[in-house]
Amino acid sequence: MFSQLVEFIRAKYETKEFIPLHAPVFNGREEEYVVDTIRSTFVSSVGAYVDRFESDMAKYTGAEKATAVVNGTAALHTALILAGVQQNDLVLTQSLTFVATCNAIRYCGAEPVFLDVDLDTMGLSPLATSQWLADNAHLDSDGTCRLKGSHQAIRACLPMHTFGHPVKLDELIEVCKQWNIHLIEDAAESLGSLYKSKHTGTFGLLGTLSFNGNKVMTTGGGGMVLSNAELGFKAKHLTTTAKRAHPYEFFHDEVAFNYRMPNLNAALGCAQLEMLNTFVQAKRKLAQQYKSFLQHSELKFFQEPNDCKSNYWLNAVICEDRAQRDALLKATNECGVMTRPIWTLMNKLPMYQTCRSDGLNNANWLEARVVNLPSSVIQELA
Structure with a gap:
């Protein structure tokens, strides 16, 4: 079966050379825009392409405001600060995620609480979140959600749309409303994905995107904060060292961050965004071709959840057990076809082993079985 899969993938990408997991595609106006930026000399954080990229991305996602930053981690850090996350607060998130999600929580001096995921989304489970809160939290007299005993504030809930597949947003929103917790979406992997016809990253108080080189579209390095207009204004101020506008004076009114995306990266992003619908x-x-090929095999192809339109950033299969997973990884990688396991659960990493968590039954089950397959854009399929 594994050799047949390798042959199928090689036939799709029409090469006998190494096949990466996800490579960028530059077949639009990328070179034109980047050269234009170089010639303008505005290659840093001030320039027309930054403003254009923010405006175009807000229009594409339906967000009121989009604020461009240097990477997705910076976007997460900024969003958490804007949501009021402070030292010693708790933030509910999933253990089955990329490390940037919980690193950003730590940057705020807060502590992640790792809760289980749903098997049909691989994202944070509303049921697990609701159950953990019922067992461990209470609302104080001013309506703040706090941990029983220590009275730490549970300030935010940070789900991640795994591999571009949206979590159960309606249910998660209801849980957050019940407990007065801010919802922040880590939509780093889900640009172009819709939940009930609305773009991911626009359901919570804030959302974040990533434009790393391996994402659906790239700016080389970059990220975006999606928000309402008021928070968008604050995001831009916070990510530009809190400098007050003035023709020549330098005055900064708070401790802030130098997180603004350079114009050079934004130029690349403008061109990539023009191609995004084609890429998706x-x-x-x-994804449909993988599904058809694998329908009678021992490997289960992971499909988009109900009421969702996923970008299928990384195609995934679920193996029967860890032994089959490891055999698949070995066979494909030895043949020059890159596959990878899902991330090691965050609660198993040395810096997060002491964090609170629930049973993580589904997360552990998926960690032992999920393998990502090559998912780069094939232009002939566009």
């Missing part, structure tokens, strides 16, 4: 269309077609 091609990726969804590839």
Whole structure:
């Protein structure tokens, strides 16, 4: 079966050379825009392409405001600060995620609480979140959600849309409303994904995107904070060293961050965004071809959840057990076809082993079985 899968993937990408997991595609106006930026000399954090990229991304996602930053981690850090996350607060999130999600929580001096995921989304489970809060939290007299005993504030809930598949947002929103917790979406992997016809990253108080080189579209390095207009204004101020506007004076009114995206990266982003619908269309077609090829195999292809339109950033299969997972990884990588396991659970990493968590039954089950397959855009499928 594994050799047949390798042959199938090689036929799709029409090469006998090494096949990466996800490579960028530059077939639009990228070179034109980047050269234009170089010639303008505005290659740093001030320039027309930064403003354009923010405006275009807000329009694409339906957010009131989009604020461009240097990477997705900076976007997460900024969003958490804007949501009021402080030293010793708790933030509910999933253990099955990329490390940037919980690193950003730590940057605020807060502590992640790792809760289980749903098997049909691989994202934070509303049921697990609700159950943990019922067992461990209470609302104080001013309506702040606090941990029983220590009275630490539980300030935010940070789900991640795993591999571009949206979590159960309606249910999670209700849980957050019940407990007065801010919802912040880590939509780093889900640009182009819709939940009930609305773009991910626009349901919570804030959302974040990533444009790393391995994402659906890239700016080389970059990220975005999605928000309402008021928080968007604050996000821009906070990520530009809190400098007050003035023709020549330098005055900064709070401790802030130098997180603004350079104009050079934004130029690349503007060109990539023009191609994004084409990229997503091609990726969804590839996903359907994987699904058809694997339908009678021992490997279960992971499909988009109900009421969702996923970008299928990274296609995934679920193996029967860890032994089959390891055999698949070995066979494909030895043949020059890159596959990878899902992330090691965050609660198993040395710096997060002491954090609170629930049973994480589904997360542990998925960690032992999930493998990502090559998912780069095939232009002929667009």
